[in-house]
Amino acid sequence: MNVATIERQLNSVENTTNVSIAPQPTVFTNIYQNNINIAVWQRNLSSELTHEIETFLSDNPTFRKSISLSPETVREELDLATQRKLPKALVENIAQLVDMFCCLFDLKEVGLRLTALNNAMCPRFHVDHIPCRLVTTFHGNASQWLPNDKVDRTKLGHGNNGLPDETSGLYKQHSDIExxxxxxxxxLKGEAWAGNENLGIVHRSPATLPNETRLLMTLDFC
Known part of the structure; x- marks a missing residue:
């Protein structure tokens, strides 16, 4: 475990009841605990993969692709859907995550979305009405979320009375944002997970930096 990972663990909100964070992917199984609505595998991308992604985004700044695929066909489906534009190291990384997600939830197929973003896709805090979603940012700023004990859910949606998240009373101070x-x-456990009504993780897209392109991937139940 490197120093950066250790520091992140020390600064994490592991003591918050609804989050489980670890540098191993086995942390994903904790999503089945009733009190957990976000499980985070802390990992560092290799310099080789990071470089390949930067080159890919430079050549494909508006890339967007949404497809359904299975663990058995993920490599072939990605190559076919993207005309082999994706770096091989990225395809292998995605294939690993698809396999993990399907194994964890006993799925035969998943919906994959891979998107290059130059602005916040979902700039306001919200909850998703789905069972569970896998989210990872391969490049750029990553997603933000609020711990259960730091959010006033009555201020979500129309409850904000037209005010920005920062002044609606949704949370008290900027430091509440993780x-x-x-x-x-x-x-990210959503509202449609059995027994998780009114407890879906509250999250949003981050603001993008000037001249920054994010590369975001999500996996959903088909």
Missing amino acids: QLYTGDVAL
Whole structure:
């Protein structure tokens, strides 16, 4: 374990009841615990993969692709859907995550979305009405979220009375906001998970930096 990972663990909100964070992917199994609505695998992308992604984004700044695929066909489906544009190291990384997600939830197929973003896709805090979603940012700023004990859910949606998140009373101070790191892989439990009504993780897209292009991937139940 490197120093950066240790520091991130020490600065994490592991003591918050609804989050489980670890530098091993086995942390994903904790999403089945009733009190957990976000499980985060802290990982660092290799310099080789990071360089290949930067080159890919430079050549494909508006890349967007949404497809359904299975663990058995993920490599072939990605190559076919993208005309082999994706770096091989990225394809292998995605294939690993698809296999993990399907194994964890006993799925035969998943919906994959891989998107290059130059602005915040979902700039306001919200919850998703789905069972669970895998989210990872391969490049750029990563997603933000609020711990259960730091959010007033009555201020979500129309409850904000037209006010920005920062002044609506949704949270008290900016330091309440937690943020994933580039490369982290998170499972976000939504409102449609059995027994998780009114407890879906509250999250949003981060603001993008000037001249920054994010590369975001999500996996969903088909």
